[in-house]
Amino acid sequence: MPDPPEPSSVYADDPAIADDAVLLRVVHPKWVEWEPEPRLKSEAFQDYPGARLVEVGVPAVAMSVALLDDVLSHGQPAEAALKRFGSDYGIASLTAGQVRACEQGILRWPTDQEPWHAMVFSLQGPKRSRRHRKLLAERAELIRLPARTA
């Protein structure tokens, strides 16, 4: 299977998404380090696996987020971002400016089920580096904790 294209060759950052726009990232329980205090792991900000892009329906690697303003404009609460994930998941928030400061771009990618859906993609290289994932994890705020697993 050929490597997917570099995301920056396929996606373009949308300047209409203001730097103070809030992005919501759904957090799997395994992406939180619980001791000594809950903190996000860098794995919470991984791209989709390159081998699964057809199933995801996107042309290059990226990670999904929800635009809070779009969630609210559809008359939904922030927790609507969890609709297809279930109550065990948590939510982390970042601003678009924080994401862009980590060499990432953002574009809207609405779906029928999630009209607030957007994607964050790396502006450098074939996928988001661990370095940038770590920076995103350090800057994000866990606004809803996932269920704590054993």
Place this chain on the structure above:
Amino acid sequence: MSDLLVRPSDESESAAALSRQSVFFVPPVPSSAVSFAEPINPSWLPAALRELSSFAELRPNWDGYQAAPVGLSAIATAARVLRGLPPSLRRPTLTPTAEGGISLQWQRGGHDFSLEVTESRPAVVYAQSGDRWWEGPLDEAPGFVVDAFKAAAFA
């Protein structure tokens, strides 16, 4: 560093040949050595191996974002790494990755070291000490990575 950390399985140890029981076997300490020798394995090893075992239960799309299941070969590699660690090392944080690999991470103060093992490519290292950081294949790791590992991982 590369002597300490084991490469992914070669063909003589394919995933099909590995049973879960053999992957997680922890050799017993000889009774004659109990009174006089330092512990061979870290005290956290059994719990860490149980955690690795739980990763084998993850199904495709386990994260809701199309994550691949964690490969048995990746689990075996991570288990071998853990069993090779000295008892003075702190327990790493273990995390399954979206590509079906496993991340082993130590972090303390401004020092961060992680090793990601997968079935499909060589191990990748991320190391940070303060403002200095490096990320890439284990074989290409520069010297400061060892210092970052020691600062992050040893008790």
